[in-house]
Amino acid sequence: MEKILDKKQIDGWVAALTANSPDEWEVHTPALEEGIWTYQPANGTVRLDHPNTKQSPKEFAFPQREIFFSFEQIKGEAPRLTQIMPKEQRHAVFGVRPCDGRGVPRMDKVFNDHVEDKYYTSRRKNIAYVGLACNKPPSPNCFCLSVGGSPVSTDGLDVQMTDLGDRYFVKAITETGKAMMAAGGKIFADPSAADQKQVKQTHADAVAYPQRKINDPDGAPAKLKASFNSPLWEEMARACIGCGICTFLCPTCHCFDINDEVHNKAPLSGQRVRTWDNCQFPDFTMHSSGHNPRENTGARLRQRVNHKFQYFHENFGTHQCTGCGRCVSECPVGIDIVTVVNKVTEHAG
Amino acid sequence: MPDNIYLPQLARVAYIKEEVVGERSIKTFRVEPVDGKLFDHECGQCAMLSIFGRGESMISIASSPLIREYKQFSIMRVGRVSSAFHELEVGDVIGIRGPYGNSFPVDDWRGKNLYFIGGGCGLAPIWPVITTAVAQRANFKNITVFYGGRTSRDIMYRTELEKLRESVDVHLSIDKAEEGWNGYCGFVPAAVMDKDPIPDNAIAITCGPPIMIKFVIQNLNNLGFKDEQIYTTIENKMKCGIGKCGRCNVGKDYVCVKGPVYSWAVLKNLPAEY
Amino acid sequence: MINIQDIRDTARDMLAKGEVRAVIGYRRGTRGMLAEPAFITDPEQASELVWDPTCFHNLSLYLVEDRKFLTHIRKTANAPIAVVAKGCDARSIVVLLQEHYFKREDVYIIGVSCEGTGVVDERKLAPLLNGVQATDAAFDGDDFVFTTAAGEKRLPAREVMADRCLECRIPYPKEHNVVHGEDKTGRQLAEPFAALTRFEAQSAGERWDAWSRHFDRCMRCFACRSVCPMCYCEECVVDSITFPVTPATSAEEKANRIRWIERSATRSENITYLMTRAMHLAGRCTDCGECERACPVNVPIRMLNNKMEREAREKYGYEPGASIGGPSLVASFLDSDPGDFIR
Numbered sequence: 001m002e003k004i005l006d007k008k009q010i011d012g013w014v015a016a017l018t019a020n021s022p023d024e025w026e027v028h029t030p031a032l033e034e035g036i037w038t039y040q041p042a043n044g045t046v047r048l049d050h051p052n053t054k055q056s057p058k059e060f061a062f063p064q065r066e067i068f069f070s071f072e073q074i075k076g077e078a079p080r081l082t083q084i085m086p087k088e089q090r091h092a093v094f095g096v097r098p099c100d101g102r103g104v105p106r107m108d109k110v111f112n113d114h115v116e117d118k119y120y121t122s123r124r125k126n127i128a129y130v131g132l133a134c135n136k137p138p139s140p141n142c143f144c145l146s147v148g149g150s151p152v153s154t155d156g157l158d159v160q161m162t163d164l165g166d167r168y169f170v171k172a173i174t175e176t177g178k179a180m181m182a183a184g185g186k187i188f189a190d191p192s193a194a195d196q197k198q199v200k201q202t203h204a205d206a207v208a209y210p211q212r213k214i215n216d217p218d219g220a221p222a223k224l225k226a227s228f229n230s231p232l233w234e235e236m237a238r239a240c241i242g243c244g245i246c247t248f249l250c251p252t253c254h255c256f257d258i259n260d261e262v263h264n265k266a267p268l269s270g271q272r273v274r275t276w277d278n279c280q281f282p283d284f285t286m287h288s289s290g291h292n293p294r295e296n297t298g299a300r301l302r303q304r305v306n307h308k309f310q311y312f313h314e315n316f317g318t319h320q321c322t323g324c325g326r327c328v329s330e331c332p333v334g335i336d337i338v339t340v341v342n343k344v345t346e347h348a349g
Numbered sequence: 350m351p352d353n354i355y356l357p358q359l360a361r362v363a364y365i366k367e368e369v370v371g372e373r374s375i376k377t378f379r380v381e382p383v384d385g386k387l388f389d390h391e392c393g394q395c396a397m398l399s400i401f402g403r404g405e406s407m408i409s410i411a412s413s414p415l416i417r418e419y420k421q422f423s424i425m426r427v428g429r430v431s432s433a434f435h436e437l438e439v440g441d442v443i444g445i446r447g448p449y450g451n452s453f454p455v456d457d458w459r460g461k462n463l464y465f466i467g468g469g470c471g472l473a474p475i476w477p478v479i480t481t482a483v484a485q486r487a488n489f490k491n492i493t494v495f496y497g498g499r500t501s502r503d504i505m506y507r508t509e510l511e512k513l514r515e516s517v518d519v520h521l522s523i524d525k526a527e528e529g530w531n532g533y534c535g536f537v538p539a540a541v542m543d544k545d546p547i548p549d550n551a552i553a554i555t556c557g558p559p560i561m562i563k564f565v566i567q568n569l570n571n572l573g574f575k576d577e578q579i580y581t582t583i584e585n586k587m588k589c590g591i592g593k594c595g596r597c598n599v600g601k602d603y604v605c606v607k608g609p610v611y612s613w614a615v616l617k618n619l620p621a622e623y
Numbered sequence: 624m625i626n627i628q629d630i631r632d633t634a635r636d637m638l639a640k641g642e643v644r645a646v647i648g649y650r651r652g653t654r655g656m657l658a659e660p661a662f663i664t665d666p667e668q669a670s671e672l673v674w675d676p677t678c679f680h681n682l683s684l685y686l687v688e689d690r691k692f693l694t695h696i697r698k699t700a701n702a703p704i705a706v707v708a709k710g711c712d713a714r715s716i717v718v719l720l721q722e723h724y725f726k727r728e729d730v731y732i733i734g735v736s737c738e739g740t741g742v743v744d745e746r747k748l749a750p751l752l753n754g755v756q757a758t759d760a761a762f763d764g765d766d767f768v769f770t771t772a773a774g775e776k777r778l779p780a781r782e783v784m785a786d787r788c789l790e791c792r793i794p795y796p797k798e799h800n801v802v803h804g805e806d807k808t809g810r811q812l813a814e815p816f817a818a819l820t821r822f823e824a825q826s827a828g829e830r831w832d833a834w835s836r837h838f839d840r841c842m843r844c845f846a847c848r849s850v851c852p853m854c855y856c857e858e859c860v861v862d863s864i865t866f867p868v869t870p871a872t873s874a875e876e877k878a879n880r881i882r883w884i885e886r887s888a889t890r891s892e893n894i895t896y897l898m899t900r901a902m903h904l905a906g907r908c909t910d911c912g913e914c915e916r917a918c919p920v921n922v923p924i925r926m927l928n929n930k931m932e933r934e935a936r937e938k939y940g941y942e943p944g945a946s947i948g949g950p951s952l953v954a955s956f957l958d959s960d961p962g963d964f965i966r
Contacts, residue, residue, distance in 0.1 A: 033836070033840075034840070034920075035921050036920055054919060054920060055920075064888050065888065068355045069355075071401040073401060078383055078442040079359065079401045079444070081356065081357070081444070083353055083356055110593060111593060114592050114606050115591050116354070117591075117593055119355070140655055228620050239659060239660040239662075241684070242849055243844050243848075243850070243917070244842070245844050245846050245917075245919050248842050248919075249919060254594075254595055255594055255595035256588070256589070256593075256594045258404075258588045258589065258594070259885065260402050260403060261885045261887065262402045268401065270401070272355070273885070273887055275885075275886040275888070277588075277594065278844075279595065279596075281845075283866065283868075284586075284596060285586050285596060286586060287584075287585075288429075289868075289870060290868045291559070291870070293585065293623050294622065299622070303622075306600075307595075307598075311600060311601035312601075314600075332680075332913070332916065332917035333659060334654060334659030336654060338653070339653040426874045427877070428868075428878065429877050431874065432875070432877070433878070
């Protein structure tokens with residue numbers, strides 16, 4: 001299903017989705033707050049003129065904090081566990097860039113592989129991603145083309161929108177996307193031949209736009225494997241301060257911690273909670289004995305880079321990194337994954 | 350696997366034994382289900398044990414899969430959660446979920462000579478293989494157990510090991526000579542060399558401190574054991590136990606899924622990050 | 624006007640003579656115009672050093688890292704380590720020296736003056752560049768000059784300088800072994816604590832609303848703490864993650880480790896984290912502004928530290944990092960200290 005949506009009508013589409021009884025959508029759109037773009041509940045005028053949001057949309061299916069269950073225990077009795085599943089509520093996320101869209105199936109793989117993570121899947125099944133193609137790279141550090149993506153990729157999206165100036169070309173990718181567009185009814189118009197031509201040209205121009213480049217993405221898994229003991233890792237991680245910016249902003253980083261949060265000691269009550277964690281924190285792999293397999297920033301940088309460009313590829317046949325460039329732009333000390341991968345693979349073997 | 354992979358089943362502590370008292374203390378626990386049955390497991394697999402309010406720990410299941418009534422765990426007191434375990438009393442209820450990880454391919458070893466080489470608390474993860482092999486004694490040829498503790502006080506499963514002598518060769522060792530100790534004195538890898546195990550038609554299974562494993566494997570190689578004949582079980586810090594939290598990976602493998610059991614032939618090709 | 628060649632010569636000569644074992648400075652990064660920390664051990668590498676308005680990092684952080692590394696490998700250094708330091712950075716070094724983190728002879732300070740300007744605030748610059756990326760930034764008197772694909776863009780430094788630079792009265796590293804650039808102490812382009820004063824003009828309700836939104840946005844990436852030279856505690860009180868466990872740490876110590884806050888990035892936990900950190904920096908923060916710059920979600924962290932620094936100045940006449948021989952504010956007591964707030 002391919003339609004045209006006048007830019008002045010986008011608020012109407014969102015309103016139709018929000019009012020879509022009995023399956024109302026909670027719609028989230030990019031909004032500028034305190035100088036950064038974040039996803040906010042749609043509130044009046046919808047803006048889709050963002051470069052990319054600061055944080056990826058992974059927070060919808062994989063929130064920073066997820067309560068697993070609550071526990072209560074009176075001394076002498078057995079504990080009582082109460083499972084706490086996410087609320088059944090449909091969410092539509094607008095303005096999702098193709099790199100973030102590609103992140104979704106990668107997260108889906110992780111949380112469904114081997115066994116199903118019900119907290120993730122129960123949220124995921126209720127989320128629709130309405131993407132926005134990148135007419136030009138939103139960031140000077142974009143490199144989606146290097147990792148098998150593209151500024152017009154539809155992977156992971158339910159709907160793809162393309163900005164044609166005063167209107168959007170809107171294309172349904174999944175059945176859910178079709179249903180969402182149907183909910184908009186007459187707000188949408190049929191595309192003309194000129195529209196189709198313009199979309200084609202816009203997409204062609206988008207793909208031709210220069211980006212940063214991973215020099216040998218196909219050779220990266222083998223070359224990184226051969227470079228495990230390279231002294232380059234410590235050298236390139238020398239400035240690393242061990243914060244969580246690269247991982248928390250990444251659309252495909254999924255590491256988490258599980259902790260019991262105690263609200264009351266006697267009688268005991270509390271919750272078992274999952275929170276985002278980060279392989280760059282020094283204690284991430286620290287054993288209780290004091291042994292730490294990844295003792296320095298070089299080993300931890302190597303872990304992140306290898307996970308993105310080697311391990312995930314060995315397990316699933318595709319790179320985990322989608323080239324959004326956030327870790328490159330936001331690292332306070334300039335650690336640049338594109339430079340790191342290129343330098344290490346260049347010196348491999 | 351249950352519907353919600355993170356929700357533990359409740360289990361009651363039915364038995365506690367102080368294996369090693371004082372420094373490096375180890376306690377053995379046996380847990381029974383509060384309701385219904387506990388999951389079945391295979392040799393080498395682990396379970397996540399919960400003490401609500403303190404946290405979870407991934408512990409090797411030390412009892413044989415042939416035992417249905419309870420599951421056994423031997424836990425050394427090293428930190429936050431293990432300390433909470435050492436405060437438990439019989440009758441206390443904990444959480445358990447599992448089984449996690451892969452298992453020793455015991456069925457492939459029928460008709461072979463088995464050498465078990467353990468050190469310290471590392472006897473517990475290979476104990477199910479030993480006891481299962483002994484229970485199915487006719488399926489295997491010679492069974493030999495090498496086990497060493499830092500001191501005689503650190504030797505766990507003392508009574509059980511003495512009983513094992515009825516059907517298998519047991520060689521105990523301690524690091525340094527002690528009054529009254531008649532067994533071998535020296536590190537476990539040397540204790541193994543002392544008895545000159547033969548690689549023909551043999552499998553060696555080893556677990557213990559990383560440094561011990563390293564030298565045991567070196568010595569076995571020198572004796573002619575091929576990498577495919579040597580098995581070990583490794584550990585890493587774990588939280589989810591199901592390959593999702595991203596913490597325990599060694600290269601592309603999550604130890605909680607593709608491990609913890611590895612033949613040296615496979616393990617030596619993984620990055621040394623454990 | 625500073626000639627970068629002078630800084631390079633200093634670094635090269637010190638390394639060639641073996642008088643320092645390494646030089647921590649700035650070099651061009653791989654992301655457009657931005658500089659990044661450089662760790663130079665070979666005199667030849669000195670030619671990589673740069674000095675431009677994107678040299679915002681407080682390199683004294685890496686003196687702390689170096690000291691921790693030496694302690695970890697149980698070695699003492701055979702020569703001092705050199706570091707390029709701006710005024711604020713040099714004051715950080717003074718605070719570290721007051722706290723006896725290392726000795727004065729362990730560090731060779733290559734001071735650089737910000738003269739009449741300072742470093743650029745990327746958040747102020749972005750709208751003025753209209754989406755075009757700058758590939759180079761340079762000092763030029765009272766201006767910054769940016770090179771872009773669309774040509775050169777010259778801007779008055781005042782318009783794009785970081786707030787902390789505007790408010791800075793001592794853009795000069797008083798503590799140094801060698802210094803480049805003129806001493807413009809006393810220059811001030813904005814009132815001290817100007818940003819804080821502006822914010823405090825709002826009502827309590829408005830301020831709480833604003834801060835609530837900031838606390839809600841914080842994701843506890845700990846960038847603010849990681850980038851701060853003063854946050855050198857191996858065991859961070861408000862963080863159950865960092866706990867220096869060694870084989871010698873007893874089970875009791877690990878079992879009894881208090882978790883002051885949970886890992887959840889919820890409002891209550893974030894408030895406790897940010898406020899506690901501000902309290903622990905009272906009298907120690909030299910306003911390098913790195914915490915706020917590093918924050919990916921624009922929490923105005925600097926404001927919290929400024930509040931405490933203003934207290935220190937007004938109540939005790941204290942300015943952190945003023946002189947090595949000076950007392951550490953929170954580690955010393957004078958009979959003349961005000962006590963009117965003790966009830």
